[in-house]
Amino acid sequence: MKKLIAALATSVMLMTSAVAQTLPAPTIAAKSWLLLDATSGQIIASQDPNLRIEPASLTKVMTAYVVFGALRDKKVDLKQMVNVSTKAWKVDTSSSKMFIDPATPVSINDLLYGLMVQSGNDAAVALAEAVAGDESAFVVMMNKEAQRLGLTSTHFANPHGLPSPENYSTAQDLSVLAKRVILDFPEFYKIDSVKSFTYNKITQPNRNRLLWLDPTVDGMKTGHTEAAGYCMIASAHRPNGAGERRLISVVLGTSSDQVRTQESQKLLNWGFQNFDTVKLYSKGQAIATPEIWKGSKSNVKIGFAQDVMVTVPKGVAGKMKPALERKDPLVAPLAENSRVGTLKMVVDGKPMLELPVVSLETVEQASIFGRAWDSIRLWLK
Numbered sequence: 001m002k003k004l005i006a007a008l009a010t011s012v013m014l015m016t017s018a019v020a021q022t023l024p025a026p027t028i029a030a031k032s033w034l035l036l037d038a039t040s041g042q043i044i045a046s047q048d049p050n051l052r053i054e055p056a057s058l059t060k061v062m063t064a065y066v067v068f069g070a071l072r073d074k075k076v077d078l079k080q081m082v083n084v085s086t087k088a089w090k091v092d093t094s095s096s097k098m099f100i101d102p103a104t105p106v107s108i109n110d111l112l113y114g115l116m117v118q119s120g121n122d123a124a125v126a127l128a129e130a131v132a133g134d135e136s137a138f139v140v141m142m143n144k145e146a147q148r149l150g151l152t153s154t155h156f157a158n159p160h161g162l163p164s165p166e167n168y169s170t171a172q173d174l175s176v177l178a179k180r181v182i183l184d185f186p187e188f189y190k191i192d193s194v195k196s197f198t199y200n201k202i203t204q205p206n207r208n209r210l211l212w213l214d215p216t217v218d219g220m221k222t223g224h225t226e227a228a229g230y231c232m233i234a235s236a237h238r239p240n241g242a243g244e245r246r247l248i249s250v251v252l253g254t255s256s257d258q259v260r261t262q263e264s265q266k267l268l269n270w271g272f273q274n275f276d277t278v279k280l281y282s283k284g285q286a287i288a289t290p291e292i293w294k295g296s297k298s299n300v301k302i303g304f305a306q307d308v309m310v311t312v313p314k315g316v317a318g319k320m321k322p323a324l325e326r327k328d329p330l331v332a333p334l335a336e337n338s339r340v341g342t343l344k345m346v347v348d349g350k351p352m353l354e355l356p357v358v359s360l361e362t363v364e365q366a367s368i369f370g371r372a373w374d375s376i377r378l379w380l381k
Contacts, residue, residue, distance in 0.1 A: 023274055023275075023313050025045040025046075025047070026045075026266060026267065026270045028047065028251065028263050028266065028267060029254060029255070029259055029263055030047075030251045030252055030253050030254045030259075030260075030263055031048065031051065031053065031229065031252055031253030031254075032047060032048040032049060032051040032053060032170070032171045032250075032252045032253060033046065033047050033048075033049075033171055033249070033250060033251045033252065033263070033267065034046040034047075034049045034171040034172060034175050034249070034250045035247060035248075035249050035250075035267050035268075035270075035271050036175040036178075036179065036247065036248045036249075036250075037245070037246075037247055037271070037275070037277055037311040038179045038182065038183075038235070038246040038247065038248050039240070039244075039245045039246055039277045039309055039311070040277050040309040040310055040311045041179075041309070042310065042311045043172075043175070044247075044271050044275060044311060045270075045271075046171065046172070048171075049170060049171045049172040049175075050153060050170050050171075050172055051170060051171070051252075052153060052168050052169070052170060053168065053169065053170065053171075053228060053231075053252050053253060054161075054163065054167060054168060054225060054227050054228040055161055055167065055168065055169040055174065055223060055228065055231070056161045056223030056224055056225040056228040056231055057096065057119050057121075057160070057161045057221065057222065057223035057224065057231075058161065058169070058174055058221055058222075058223040058231055058233060059124075059156060059158070059159065059160060059161030059167060059169075059223070060115055060116065060119065060124055060159070060160065060161060060221060060223075061174070061177055061178060061181060061220065061221050061233065062142050062145065062146065062156060062177060063115065063124050063127060063128065063138075063142065063159040063160070064112065064115060064116055064181065064188070064191075065145060065177065065180065065181050065184075065185070066131065066138065066141050066142055066145055067108070067112065067115075067127050067131055068181070068184070068185040068188045069145070069185075070131045071108070071188070072185070075131065076108055076130060076131055077108065078107065078108050078109040078112075079107055079108070079109065080107065080108045080130070081105040081106065081107055082105060082106055082107070082108060082111065082126055082127075082129075082130045083102075083105050084100045084101060084102045084104070084105070084106060084122075084126055085102070085125070085126070085129055086102060087125060087129075087135070088100065088122050088123075088125035088126040088129065089101065089102050089122060091121045091122050091124075091125050091160065091162075092121060092162055095121045095160075095162060096118065096119040096120055096121055097118075097120050097121060097122045097123075098110075098111075098114030098115075098118045098120030098122055098123045098197075098199050098200075098202075098204070099120075099122070099199065099200045099202055100114070100120075100122050100123065100126060100199070100200070101200065104200075106126065106199075108127070108130060110199055111123045111126050111127050111130070112127070112188070112191055113191060113194065113197045113199070114197065114199055115127060116191045116192055116194075116221065117191065117192075117194050117195075117196065117197040117204070117206045118197055118199070118204040118206075119207060119221075119222070119223075121160040121161075121162060124158075124159040124160035124161075125159060125160065127159065128159040135158065135159060138159055139156055139157065139158060139159065142156040142159065143155060143156055146173075146177075149176060149177060149180055150176065151169070151173040151176060151177060152173070153168075153169065153170045153172070153173050154168065154169040154170065154173040154174075154177075155167070155168055155169075161223060161225070162225070163225050163226075163227060171250040171252055174233055174250050174252075175233075175248055175250050178219075178220055178233050178235060178248050178250070179248060181220070182219075182220075182235065182246070182248075189218075189219060189220075190218075192206075192208075192218065192219030192220050192221065192235075193211060193218040193219055194206060195211050195212065207222040207257075208220070208221070208222055208232070208234065209257070209261045210234050210236075210261060210264060210265060213261070213265065214236060214265060214268070216236040216237060216238045217234055217235065217236045217268070218235060218236070218237065219233075219234070219235045220233040220234060220235050220248075221233050222257075222260065224257070228252070228253065229252070229253040229254055229255065230253075230254045230255065230256055230257055230259065230260040231251065231252045231253065231254070231260060232249075232250075232251050232254075232260045232261070232264050233248065233249070233250050234248070234249045234251075234264040234265075234268060235247070235248045235249075236268050236272075238272050240276070240277055241278075245272075245277045247268055247271045247272060249264050249267040249268050249271075251263050251264045251267065274313060274314060275311050275312065275313055275314060276311070276312060276313075276314050276316075276317055277309055277310070277311045278309070278310060278312065278317045279307060279308065279309050280308040280309070280310055280320075280345070280355075281303065281304050281307070281308040282304075282307055282308075283304060283305065283306045283307045284303060284304075284360055285303050285304065286301040286302065286303050286360060287302060287303050287304075287322075287324065287343065287357070288302050288303075288324060288326075289301055289302070290302065290326060290328070290330060290340075291329075291330070292330040292331070292332055292334060292363050293329050293330065293331045293332065293377070294331050294332045294365060294366050294371040294375070295331075295332030295333070295334065295363040295364065295365065295366055296332065296363060296364045296365065296366055297363050300330060300334060300340075300359055300360075300361060300363050301359070301360040301361055302326075302340050302341065302357050302358065302359055302360060303357065303358070303360050304355065304356075304357065304358065305337055305356075305358050308355060310345070310353055312352065316347055316352070319347045319348065320345045320346070320347055320352060320353075321345070321346050321347075322343055322344070322345060322346075323343070323344045323345075323346055324341060324342075324343050324344075324357065325341050325342045325343075325344065326340060326341035326357075327339075327340055327341050332363045332364060332365045332366065333362075333363065333364055333365050334359050334362065334363045335359070335362055336358075336359055336360065336361055336362045337358045337359065338358060338359045339356055339357070339358055340357055340358060340359050341357040342354050342355065342356060342357060343355045343357050
Protein backbone atom coordinates (compact mmCIF):
# COMPACT_ATOMS: atom_id res chain seq x y z
CA MET A 1 0.00 0.00 0.00
CA LYS A 2 2.90 2.38 0.75
CA LYS A 3 4.21 1.81 -2.79
CA LEU A 4 0.78 2.69 -4.18
CA ILE A 5 0.71 5.91 -2.15
CA ALA A 6 4.17 6.76 -3.48
CA ALA A 7 2.98 6.07 -7.01
CA LEU A 8 0.00 8.37 -6.49
CA ALA A 9 2.35 11.07 -5.16
CA THR A 10 4.42 10.74 -8.35
CA SER A 11 1.20 11.09 -10.35
CA VAL A 12 0.42 14.32 -8.50
CA MET A 13 3.90 15.63 -9.32
CA LEU A 14 3.33 14.89 -13.02
CA MET A 15 -0.02 16.68 -12.94
CA THR A 16 1.51 19.64 -11.08
CA SER A 17 4.21 19.94 -13.74
CA ALA A 18 1.63 19.77 -16.53
CA VAL A 19 -0.51 22.41 -14.83
CA ALA A 20 2.48 24.71 -14.46
CA GLN A 21 3.08 24.51 -18.20
CA THR A 22 -0.50 25.43 -19.15
CA LEU A 23 -1.24 28.36 -16.83
CA PRO A 24 1.26 30.98 -15.61
CA ALA A 25 1.46 31.26 -11.82
CA PRO A 26 0.68 34.59 -10.18
CA THR A 27 3.41 36.91 -8.93
CA ILE A 28 3.47 36.68 -5.14
CA ALA A 29 5.55 39.11 -3.05
CA ALA A 30 7.06 36.50 -0.73
CA LYS A 31 10.35 34.63 -0.31
CA SER A 32 8.59 31.30 -0.65
CA TRP A 33 5.00 30.27 -1.29
CA LEU A 34 2.81 27.33 -2.23
CA LEU A 35 -0.82 26.66 -3.10
CA LEU A 36 -2.19 23.20 -2.26
CA ASP A 37 -5.54 21.79 -3.29
CA ALA A 38 -6.34 19.81 -0.15
CA THR A 39 -9.21 18.02 -1.91
CA SER A 40 -7.02 16.37 -4.55
CA GLY A 41 -3.68 16.62 -2.71
CA GLN A 42 -2.10 18.45 -5.66
CA ILE A 43 0.26 21.38 -5.45
CA ILE A 44 -1.25 23.81 -7.95
CA ALA A 45 1.66 26.24 -7.99
CA SER A 46 4.68 27.21 -5.89
CA GLN A 47 7.87 29.23 -5.71
CA ASP A 48 10.89 27.92 -3.79
CA PRO A 49 8.64 25.55 -1.79
CA ASN A 50 11.65 23.76 -0.25
CA LEU A 51 13.44 26.92 0.88
CA ARG A 52 14.32 26.51 4.56
CA ILE A 53 12.73 29.28 6.61
CA GLU A 54 12.17 30.18 10.23
CA PRO A 55 8.48 29.33 10.79
CA ALA A 56 7.94 31.80 13.66
CA SER A 57 4.45 31.30 15.15
CA LEU A 58 3.50 28.88 12.37
CA THR A 59 5.29 26.48 14.74
CA LYS A 60 2.14 26.59 16.86
CA VAL A 61 0.29 24.58 14.20
CA MET A 62 2.43 21.58 15.16
CA THR A 63 2.03 22.40 18.85
CA ALA A 64 -1.73 22.31 18.37
CA TYR A 65 -1.51 19.08 16.34
CA VAL A 66 0.35 17.31 19.15
CA VAL A 67 -2.12 18.58 21.76
CA PHE A 68 -5.06 17.50 19.58
CA GLY A 69 -3.53 14.03 19.44
CA ALA A 70 -3.22 13.95 23.23
CA LEU A 71 -6.89 14.94 23.52
CA ARG A 72 -7.90 12.22 21.05
CA ASP A 73 -5.90 9.64 23.03
CA LYS A 74 -7.42 10.93 26.29
CA LYS A 75 -4.05 11.81 27.79
CA VAL A 76 -5.49 15.22 28.61
CA ASP A 77 -9.00 16.68 28.69
CA LEU A 78 -10.37 20.01 27.48
CA LYS A 79 -11.74 20.77 30.97
CA GLN A 80 -8.48 19.83 32.68
CA MET A 81 -7.06 22.70 34.72
CA VAL A 82 -3.35 23.46 34.34
CA ASN A 83 -1.16 25.17 36.92
CA VAL A 84 0.81 27.91 35.17
CA SER A 85 4.56 27.60 35.67
CA THR A 86 6.91 30.51 36.12
CA LYS A 87 8.58 29.49 32.86
CA ALA A 88 5.32 29.79 30.93
CA TRP A 89 4.45 33.07 32.64
CA LYS A 90 7.84 34.66 31.96
CA VAL A 91 8.26 33.57 28.33
CA ASP A 92 9.64 36.52 26.29
CA THR A 93 7.58 39.38 27.72
CA SER A 94 7.91 41.37 24.47
CA SER A 95 6.25 38.61 22.43
CA SER A 96 2.61 37.56 21.91
CA LYS A 97 0.93 36.35 25.09
CA MET A 98 -2.52 35.37 26.35
CA PHE A 99 -1.54 36.65 29.82
CA ILE A 100 -1.93 33.55 31.95
CA ASP A 101 -0.92 33.91 35.61
CA PRO A 102 0.76 31.48 38.05
CA ALA A 103 -1.88 32.39 40.62
CA THR A 104 -4.75 31.19 38.40
CA PRO A 105 -5.06 27.68 36.90
CA VAL A 106 -6.25 27.67 33.28
CA SER A 107 -8.10 25.02 31.27
CA ILE A 108 -6.65 23.16 28.29
CA ASN A 109 -9.58 24.54 26.28
CA ASP A 110 -8.70 28.16 27.08
CA LEU A 111 -5.03 27.49 26.38
CA LEU A 112 -5.86 26.20 22.90
CA TYR A 113 -7.81 29.35 22.11
CA GLY A 114 -4.97 31.39 23.57
CA LEU A 115 -2.54 29.48 21.35
CA MET A 116 -4.35 29.63 18.01
CA VAL A 117 -6.45 32.81 18.28
CA GLN A 118 -4.20 35.03 20.41
CA SER A 119 -0.93 33.32 19.35
CA GLY A 120 0.15 33.20 22.98
CA ASN A 121 3.70 31.99 23.51
CA ASP A 122 2.86 31.52 27.19
CA ALA A 123 -0.03 29.26 26.15
CA ALA A 124 2.36 27.19 24.02
CA VAL A 125 4.67 26.52 26.98
CA ALA A 126 1.78 25.77 29.35
CA LEU A 127 0.29 23.26 26.88
CA ALA A 128 3.67 21.62 26.33
CA GLU A 129 4.13 21.17 30.07
CA ALA A 130 0.58 19.85 30.50
CA VAL A 131 0.95 17.23 27.76
CA ALA A 132 4.57 16.13 28.19
CA GLY A 133 5.64 17.25 31.65
CA ASP A 134 8.16 19.77 30.37
CA GLU A 135 8.92 21.76 27.26
CA SER A 136 11.88 19.70 26.04
CA ALA A 137 9.94 16.44 26.19
CA PHE A 138 7.12 18.06 24.21
CA VAL A 139 9.58 19.21 21.53
CA VAL A 140 10.67 15.58 21.14
CA MET A 141 7.00 14.72 20.51
CA MET A 142 6.74 17.51 17.94
CA ASN A 143 9.72 16.20 16.00
CA LYS A 144 8.46 12.62 16.13
CA GLU A 145 5.18 13.78 14.64
CA ALA A 146 7.04 15.75 11.97
CA GLN A 147 8.94 12.60 11.03
CA ARG A 148 5.76 10.49 10.99
CA LEU A 149 4.02 12.99 8.72
CA GLY A 150 6.94 13.00 6.30
CA LEU A 151 8.06 16.57 7.02
CA THR A 152 11.63 15.86 5.95
CA SER A 153 12.80 19.48 5.95
CA THR A 154 11.35 20.45 9.32
CA HIS A 155 12.76 20.55 12.84
CA PHE A 156 11.35 22.14 15.96
CA ALA A 157 13.30 23.61 18.88
CA ASN A 158 10.40 24.94 20.92
CA PRO A 159 6.57 24.94 20.94
CA HIS A 160 6.06 28.65 20.19
CA GLY A 161 8.37 29.58 17.33
CA LEU A 162 10.53 32.20 19.02
CA PRO A 163 13.85 32.48 17.10
CA SER A 164 16.19 29.49 17.20
CA PRO A 165 18.59 28.12 14.55
CA GLU A 166 17.13 24.68 15.25
CA ASN A 167 13.58 25.78 14.43
CA TYR A 168 13.01 25.54 10.68
CA SER A 169 10.58 24.33 8.02
CA THR A 170 9.48 24.88 4.41
CA ALA A 171 6.32 25.89 2.58
CA GLN A 172 6.03 22.32 1.30
CA ASP A 173 6.16 20.78 4.79
CA LEU A 174 3.87 23.39 6.32
CA SER A 175 1.22 22.72 3.65
CA VAL A 176 1.29 19.01 4.52
CA LEU A 177 0.99 19.78 8.23
CA ALA A 178 -1.90 22.18 7.63
CA LYS A 179 -3.78 19.59 5.59
CA ARG A 180 -3.30 16.95 8.26
CA VAL A 181 -4.65 19.22 10.99
CA ILE A 182 -7.82 19.79 8.95
CA LEU A 183 -8.26 16.12 8.01
CA ASP A 184 -7.27 14.53 11.31
CA PHE A 185 -8.87 16.97 13.75
CA PRO A 186 -11.76 18.85 12.07
CA GLU A 187 -13.51 19.34 15.41
CA PHE A 188 -10.50 21.20 16.84
CA TYR A 189 -9.59 22.98 13.61
CA LYS A 190 -12.73 25.09 14.12
CA ILE A 191 -10.81 27.06 16.76
CA ASP A 192 -8.80 28.68 13.95
CA SER A 193 -11.89 30.45 12.60
CA VAL A 194 -12.64 32.28 15.88
CA LYS A 195 -12.12 36.01 15.32
CA SER A 196 -11.30 37.01 18.90
CA PHE A 197 -10.84 35.53 22.36
CA THR A 198 -11.02 37.03 25.82
CA TYR A 199 -8.91 35.77 28.71
CA ASN A 200 -8.02 37.51 31.97
CA LYS A 201 -10.40 40.31 30.88
CA ILE A 202 -8.17 40.99 27.86
CA THR A 203 -9.72 40.59 24.40
CA GLN A 204 -7.36 39.98 21.50
CA PRO A 205 -8.27 39.57 17.81
CA ASN A 206 -7.16 36.72 15.60
CA ARG A 207 -4.22 37.97 13.51
CA ASN A 208 -5.59 36.23 10.42
CA ARG A 209 -7.26 39.25 8.80
CA LEU A 210 -8.71 37.10 6.02
CA LEU A 211 -11.32 35.90 8.52
CA TRP A 212 -12.93 39.33 8.17
CA LEU A 213 -12.25 39.83 4.45
CA ASP A 214 -13.24 36.44 3.01
CA PRO A 215 -16.13 34.42 4.49
CA THR A 216 -14.79 31.23 2.89
CA VAL A 217 -11.54 31.39 4.90
CA ASP A 218 -11.68 29.41 8.15
CA GLY A 219 -8.01 29.28 9.25
CA MET A 220 -5.18 28.79 9.89
CA LYS A 221 -2.25 30.75 11.43
CA THR A 222 0.01 33.77 11.08
CA GLY A 223 3.59 34.27 12.22
CA HIS A 224 6.21 36.97 12.40
CA THR A 225 9.77 37.47 13.55
CA GLU A 226 12.41 39.83 12.22
CA ALA A 227 14.23 36.98 10.50
CA ALA A 228 11.12 35.19 9.19
CA GLY A 229 9.23 38.26 8.01
CA TYR A 230 5.43 38.11 7.93
CA CYS A 231 4.09 34.62 7.23
CA MET A 232 0.67 33.03 6.87
CA ILE A 233 -1.00 29.69 6.32
CA ALA A 234 -4.54 30.31 5.09
CA SER A 235 -7.26 27.85 4.17
CA ALA A 236 -10.56 28.39 2.39
CA HIS A 237 -13.38 26.14 1.21
CA ARG A 238 -15.72 27.07 -1.61
CA PRO A 239 -18.40 25.25 -3.66
CA ASN A 240 -17.15 22.70 -6.18
CA GLY A 241 -19.98 21.20 -8.18
CA ALA A 242 -22.23 19.30 -5.77
CA GLY A 243 -19.59 19.41 -3.04
CA GLU A 244 -16.86 21.65 -1.69
CA ARG A 245 -13.23 22.21 -2.47
CA ARG A 246 -10.51 23.33 -0.06
CA LEU A 247 -7.32 25.22 -0.89
CA ILE A 248 -4.42 25.87 1.48
CA SER A 249 -1.97 28.70 0.80
CA VAL A 250 1.40 29.11 2.50
CA VAL A 251 3.03 32.51 2.11
CA LEU A 252 6.40 33.04 3.81
CA GLY A 253 8.70 36.03 4.24
CA THR A 254 6.54 38.97 3.20
CA SER A 255 7.28 42.56 4.21
CA SER A 256 4.21 43.36 6.33
CA ASP A 257 0.97 42.13 7.83
CA GLN A 258 -0.92 43.82 5.00
CA VAL A 259 1.20 42.17 2.31
CA ARG A 260 0.89 38.65 3.74
CA THR A 261 -2.88 39.15 3.86
CA GLN A 262 -3.26 40.46 0.32
CA GLU A 263 -0.87 37.92 -1.19
CA SER A 264 -2.61 35.02 0.56
CA GLN A 265 -5.97 36.29 -0.71
CA LYS A 266 -4.54 36.70 -4.22
CA LEU A 267 -3.21 33.14 -4.22
CA LEU A 268 -6.46 31.60 -2.96
CA ASN A 269 -8.59 33.56 -5.45
CA TRP A 270 -6.29 32.60 -8.33
CA GLY A 271 -6.58 28.93 -7.44
CA PHE A 272 -10.35 28.94 -7.13
CA GLN A 273 -10.92 31.06 -10.25
CA ASN A 274 -8.60 29.20 -12.61
CA PHE A 275 -8.88 25.54 -11.60
CA ASP A 276 -11.49 22.86 -11.08
CA THR A 277 -11.19 19.76 -8.92
CA VAL A 278 -12.98 16.75 -10.37
CA LYS A 279 -13.54 13.20 -9.22
CA LEU A 280 -12.45 10.81 -11.94
CA TYR A 281 -13.04 7.48 -10.20
CA SER A 282 -14.28 6.15 -6.87
CA LYS A 283 -12.38 3.82 -4.59
CA GLY A 284 -13.26 0.26 -5.58
CA GLN A 285 -14.84 1.26 -8.91
CA ALA A 286 -14.02 -1.31 -11.61
CA ILE A 287 -12.68 0.36 -14.75
CA ALA A 288 -12.13 -2.98 -16.54
CA THR A 289 -12.46 -6.76 -15.98
CA PRO A 290 -9.55 -8.29 -17.92
CA GLU A 291 -8.97 -12.00 -18.32
CA ILE A 292 -6.77 -13.68 -15.71
CA TRP A 293 -4.93 -16.93 -16.35
CA LYS A 294 -4.49 -19.99 -14.11
CA GLY A 295 -6.98 -18.56 -11.62
CA SER A 296 -10.12 -19.62 -9.76
CA LYS A 297 -11.89 -16.91 -11.78
CA SER A 298 -11.67 -16.15 -15.46
CA ASN A 299 -11.74 -12.36 -15.01
CA VAL A 300 -10.63 -9.88 -12.35
CA LYS A 301 -11.95 -6.44 -11.46
CA ILE A 302 -9.32 -3.69 -11.63
CA GLY A 303 -9.49 -0.06 -10.52
CA PHE A 304 -8.14 2.21 -7.77
CA ALA A 305 -7.28 1.80 -4.11
CA GLN A 306 -8.72 5.21 -3.26
CA ASP A 307 -10.89 7.95 -4.75
CA VAL A 308 -9.14 9.69 -7.65
CA MET A 309 -9.52 13.47 -7.43
CA VAL A 310 -7.58 15.74 -9.76
CA THR A 311 -7.17 19.50 -10.08
CA VAL A 312 -6.95 20.86 -13.61
CA PRO A 313 -7.23 24.26 -15.32
CA LYS A 314 -10.82 25.23 -16.02
CA GLY A 315 -12.06 23.74 -19.27
CA VAL A 316 -9.59 20.86 -19.26
CA ALA A 317 -11.61 18.25 -17.35
CA GLY A 318 -13.97 17.62 -20.27
CA LYS A 319 -11.06 17.08 -22.64
CA MET A 320 -9.31 14.35 -20.62
CA LYS A 321 -9.41 10.90 -22.18
CA PRO A 322 -8.34 7.69 -20.38
CA ALA A 323 -5.78 5.27 -21.83
CA LEU A 324 -5.33 2.03 -19.90
CA GLU A 325 -2.00 0.18 -20.06
CA ARG A 326 -2.08 -3.29 -18.46
CA LYS A 327 0.57 -5.75 -17.40
CA ASP A 328 -0.66 -8.63 -19.56
CA PRO A 329 -0.97 -11.50 -19.17
CA LEU A 330 -2.37 -11.42 -15.62
CA VAL A 331 -1.59 -14.71 -13.91
CA ALA A 332 -2.98 -16.03 -10.60
CA PRO A 333 -2.44 -15.98 -7.71
CA LEU A 334 -3.16 -12.25 -7.58
CA ALA A 335 -3.60 -10.43 -4.30
CA GLU A 336 -6.01 -7.55 -3.77
CA ASN A 337 -4.35 -4.13 -4.34
CA SER A 338 -1.61 -5.63 -6.52
CA ARG A 339 -0.40 -3.19 -9.18
CA VAL A 340 -1.67 -4.40 -12.57
CA GLY A 341 -1.23 -1.39 -14.82
CA THR A 342 -1.41 2.35 -15.38
CA LEU A 343 -4.21 4.64 -16.46
CA LYS A 344 -3.05 7.72 -18.34
CA MET A 345 -5.29 10.76 -18.63
CA VAL A 346 -4.48 12.40 -21.96
CA VAL A 347 -5.35 15.92 -23.16
CA ASP A 348 -4.74 16.83 -26.81
CA GLY A 349 -2.42 13.84 -27.15
CA LYS A 350 -0.30 14.79 -24.11
CA PRO A 351 -0.33 12.85 -20.79
CA MET A 352 -1.60 15.01 -17.92
CA LEU A 353 -1.72 12.34 -15.23
CA GLU A 354 -0.67 8.74 -14.64
CA LEU A 355 -2.53 6.66 -12.06
CA PRO A 356 -1.59 3.23 -10.67
CA VAL A 357 -4.30 0.63 -11.39
CA VAL A 358 -4.70 -2.25 -8.94
CA SER A 359 -6.58 -5.50 -8.56
CA LEU A 360 -9.79 -4.90 -6.63
CA GLU A 361 -10.04 -8.53 -5.51
CA THR A 362 -7.95 -11.55 -4.67
CA VAL A 363 -7.83 -14.35 -7.25
CA GLU A 364 -6.56 -17.72 -6.02
CA GLN A 365 -4.86 -20.28 -8.23
CA ALA A 366 -6.97 -22.73 -10.19
CA SER A 367 -6.68 -26.48 -9.75
CA ILE A 368 -3.67 -28.26 -11.22
CA PHE A 369 -5.76 -29.19 -14.25
CA GLY A 370 -6.97 -25.63 -14.73
CA ARG A 371 -3.41 -24.28 -14.49
CA ALA A 372 -2.20 -26.91 -17.00
CA TRP A 373 -4.95 -26.02 -19.46
CA ASP A 374 -4.23 -22.30 -19.22
CA SER A 375 -0.51 -22.98 -19.68
CA ILE A 376 -1.31 -24.65 -23.00
CA ARG A 377 -3.62 -21.76 -23.97
CA LEU A 378 -0.93 -19.21 -23.12
CA TRP A 379 1.66 -21.15 -25.13
CA LEU A 380 -0.66 -21.22 -28.16
CA LYS A 381 -1.68 -17.55 -27.79
